[in-house]
Amino acid sequence: MSNKLNCIVAQSGGPTSVINASLAGVIEAALNNNHIDKVYGAIHGINGVLRNSYIELNELFSNHDNIELLKTTPSMYLGSCRHKLPSVSQDSTEYEAIFSFFKRMNIGFFFYIGGNDSMDTVDKLNKYAISNGIKNINIIGIPKTIDNDLYGTDHSPGFGSAAKFIATSLLEVIHDTYIYDLQSVTIVEIMGRNAGWLTAAAALARTGNNTSPDLIYLPERVFSTSQFIDDINTVLRNKKNVIIAVSEGIKNKDGEYIAASSTDMDQFGHFKLSGVGNVLEHLVTTEIGCKVRSIELSVLQRSASHISSLTDVTEAFLVGNKAVEFATSGISGAMIVINRETTSPYKSTISSLPINKIANLEKVVPLEWINEAGNDISEEFIAYMAPLIKGETKIEYENGIPKYMPIDHLFNSI
């Protein structure tokens, strides 16, 4: 019997354009690591471990072309889940099943690529291992989230590419908007439940003499509908077209969502949001009466790999790579983080932080990066984001559309 151990990797939470680049980073490093034999991928996150549903990745990805293709394929090659582990004191059954799977499969390293909720899972599994004296498995969290709300890292892989798509789309919406010789208000609704990082990325569309988007509203500041109408009227005094970037998660002074279209909650207790653009469109129609339209950038924000940021793809791959290096050198119960060394020229390094210092915290936009009126962001904030959207990923096209890694193994389960 080989003295090598096997590893298993899984993905969880919402997609990003580069979460597969992190997966590619894990696979490539694991295939080349002397401590690792088999590289397994759990299907549908931690549920794959619980249900014994996994695939072996060694053969497919010994072909380097497939590593490269996976790097630029959107969403999650291994599928996802939104499963929250119960607290151990409530029910330890799932923990026992997971660690028994690890033992049975000779797993020495578990990599979980995800956002805040996934880091909760990493934290819980790590605590369970410690309190049960399980020492032969190293558990590592690998950050991903378009929302950029993970604590302890300068930014999260996934944010830069979503920001690049948003800035590009805003630029194209600006070109689409200024052509008519009439007053208009265009409201662009952008993802971000509690953190305004993504909405702020709209500001990166300002080039040359273009000052649009003219107003930017983040969820970190209380949203007042009357101030909103005043802000628009002020802009309309000087120009005919107002372009507004607004976070889906803006709330009024009582903490209620402006668009609480549904009282459904997901498993982690988050309200499902949609429709703030429609609510504000109706408001502007009523209060101002000029031409109004709202645009929802929707899931394309997190899956438009055809315009992913090269900086983001490169870092996403690297955090996957480093996760394997750190895990096999003995680190466990940690999340990989990106440290910004310098902004101009942009330079970052990769390290890790104990997971209990990260899990269940939420990094929101610092209030000093929002202007006093609460309708724009600071130059410092723009400088923070600017390097993260830079560089274009080379995408191969086949028959006019991007060539992505096939996901046939996710197709047929009913």
Next chain:
Amino acid sequence: MSNKLNCIVAQSGGPTSVINASLAGVIEAALNNNHIDKVYGAIHGINGVLRNSYIELNELFSNHDNIELLKTTPSMYLGSCRHKLPSVSQDSTEYEAIFSFFKRMNIGFFFYIGGNDSMDTVDKLNKYAISNGIKNINIIGIPKTIDNDLYGTDHSPGFGSAAKFIATSLLEVIHDTYIYDLQSVTIVEIMGRNAGWLTAAAALARTGNNTSPDLIYLPERVFSTSQFIDDINTVLRNKKNVIIAVSEGIKNKDGEYIAASSTDMDQFGHFKLSGVGNVLEHLVTTEIGCKVRSIELSVLQRSASHISSLTDVTEAFLVGNKAVEFATSGISGAMIVINRETTSPYKSTISSLPINKIANLEKVVPLEWINEAGNDISEEFIAYMAPLIKGETKIEYENGIPKYMPIDHLFNSI
């Protein structure tokens, strides 16, 4: 005094990703044409002519780099309008103003880049010129429309790029959808009031073993909500995720829009539509009860130049070029058309057709290109579209976003 004449070009209607490529084609050809001196651009379509609002393009575009940049800049560099000329018998004032402008500015050639409504303007101006014995101005329509509903041409510039964006977005939505291990229905709402060309382009996302989008509904066929629910249930028997492409313009058997969200009409008497995705999302939630989401591709369909089709950009530029060649060789009262010579390999030629054979007709999808059940399209239709999305345009990026031609001259008018 030179014996050369001046020309004026304008753009009208809704934007496309390549209408500026046609403008670039007109400008380049006009700058190099012995019959033409000044090249003017009317600002805001025919309204620019009526209001004496224009810019001279010679100097800016004598720099070839600006021609190249304009070629890949979305929307309309000269601005647009949705102005319908009254019938001459009703009111000839505007006709007199237009032709008096042409005379005053020594205009020998008028190029109008637009869709169906713009061709109505070309037709009316041509008829006015003929019936008033005005012979020294050649009037040419240059086709553009993402909707592909212009008569007389195999396809319209703008369609291929919109189709490429739609197919790419569908592919990315497919990757975004299959990751969760639960039943879901995803409804993608696509532009197209009466013609289903664009919605059909969703089918180009089918690659390899992927059969999504699973259902496609065009406005050419009557839409039945009960059949729709049956169709979804049939698909759900074999797979967990159903992805549906649906035209904004689908109607019931009484000819009423499924989503008639507003009774507002635009100047040409078209109902303003939006929200069919939301209506169907609600229906599926009520009737089936699984996870449902609707996605509106919105104005990005017509302005995402960062992923325009090289075939489309090339042809759009060429129709602009040819318009100048034809006009200066004596053709007037015509629209430039694209003729498909062969589909595989794809080869097209450019010619012109009398405008009165084109204006106010609408080319819809042939019924034989829609399957019997009315929920998918034929292989023949896919073969028709496939070459039009091929090839990628080289876009220059600056600070992580596409570099587009500045539109400062459209910014400041209030």
